[in-house]
Amino acid sequence: MARKTFATTVEETLQENFKKACKEKDIKINEALEALMQAFISKEIDIEVNTNYKVTSTKK
Numbered sequence: 584m585a586r587k588t589f590a591t592t593v594e595e596t597l598q599e600n601f602k603k604a605c606k607e608k609d610i611k612i613n614e615a616l617e618a619l620m621q622a623f624i625s626k627e628i629d630i631e632v633n634t635n636y637k638v639t640s641t642k643k
Contacts, residue, residue, distance in 0.1 A: 589616075601615070
């Protein structure tokens with residue numbers, strides 16, 4: 584299977600903690616990401632994104 588570079592931005596603390604967790608389990612980061620991607624594609628896991636916004640008035 585051909586390999587392809589995959590670059591994206593990730594929240595800094597999340598990235599640091601993910602790298603640490605992978606290192607503790609002796610798993611390469613790309614292998615962990617590929618496992619997560621495959622589990623999502625095969626519907627073994629689902630992802631729910633929650634975005635919260637707060638609107639405040641600028642009028643007094």
